[in-house]
Amino acid sequence: xxSEESAKMAVLPGTLDLIILRTLKTMxxxxxxxxxxxxxxxxxxxLQLNQGTLYPAxxxxxxxGRIAGAWRRTESNREAKFYAITKAGEKALVEExxxxxQMSGLLDKLLSEGA
Amino acid sequence: MRRFCxxxxxxxxxxxAERQMARExxxxxxxxxxxFERTGMPPQEAALAARRVYGGVEQSKELHRDARTFVWIExxxxxxxxxxxxxxRAPGFTLVAVVALALGLGVNFTIxxxxxxxxxxxxxxxxxxxxxx
Numbered sequence: 001x002x003s004e005e006s007a008k009m010a011v012l013p014g015t016l017d018l019i020i021l022r023t024l025k026t027m028x029x030x031x032x033x034x035x036x037x038x039x040x041x042x043x044x045x046x047l048q049l050n051q052g053t054l055y056p057a058x059x060x061x062x063x064x065g066r067i068a069g070a071w072r073r074t075e076s077n078r079e080a081k082f083y084a085i086t087k088a089g090e091k092a093l094v095e096e097x098x099x100x101x102q103m104s105g106l107l108d109k110l111l112s113e114g115a
Numbered sequence: 116m117r118r119f120c121x122x123x124x125x126x127x128x129x130x131x132a133e134r135q136m137a138r139e140x141x142x143x144x145x146x147x148x149x150x151f152e153r154t155g156m157p158p159q160e161a162a163l164a165a166r167r168v169y170g171g172v173e174q175s176k177e178l179h180r181d182a183r184t185f186v187w188i189e190x191x192x193x194x195x196x197x198x199x200x201x202x203x204r205a206p207g208f209t210l211v212a213v214v215a216l217a218l219g220l221g222v223n224f225t226i227x228x229x230x231x232x233x234x235x236x237x238x239x240x241x242x243x244x245x246x247x248x
Contacts, residue, residue: 032139033146051143051168052175055136056182063121063183076149080142 009047016057017066018100021093024067024085031080032058058083066092125184126192136179144169 011019023035030038036051061067066089072082085093125132144165151161166172180186202209 031143031146033143050170050175051147052140052170052172053178055140055175056178059179059182060118063118065117074146078142078145078149079138080146081139 009043011047011049011053015100016054017061018093018096020054020057020061020083021066021085021089021096024083025090025093029072029082029084031074031082033080035083061089064088064092122184126189129184129189132183136176136183140169140172140175144172 036049067083069083147165148161151164
């Protein structure tokens, strides 16, 4: 069930693409609402996406060929645009994950220094 | 590069892209509302709650447009079309403006061409050779 509380933590700029790619890789084909719901669930509602802000990222990823969108029916027989990760998307996911780990590792090291 | 081409292409099928976007956002709102209805909320309230959860619909459309195409080119094209329509609406004014511009440019070109030939271009002989009649 969607919660109506205000955002507790905003998405770090530049991480939304990675979040979407990873979610699609794990869950397979999904529509935008399911992606948002999944992210909120995983973060135990600590992170709340403004669902509208998913769209620029989805458009960008689709234009880059990292995801592919198609209209389908949901289980409740409503129409929705479902996105699936592509080959190029999987490659990008590996690369972006590596970069993110490198970056966060570096920050971790910096922040714990002399603490 | 691929993305650049897609954004250029979207300049020319704006109506289609707008429809697709509206359709997707509508379906998104319907899915959220459906979840609310499942908890026993009346449909009208659920639709409102869905909008609240979704966040600003219009802002999200603007973000969508920004990502999808080059908004500044799209707006420039709109301005050009607007100007063209206005010119067609006042053909008398348009005619006078076009004739005035044409005359102005034409006269300028002619006078400069004469001045150029008479005063600016050196004669095609070395300067030291005297020209005798």
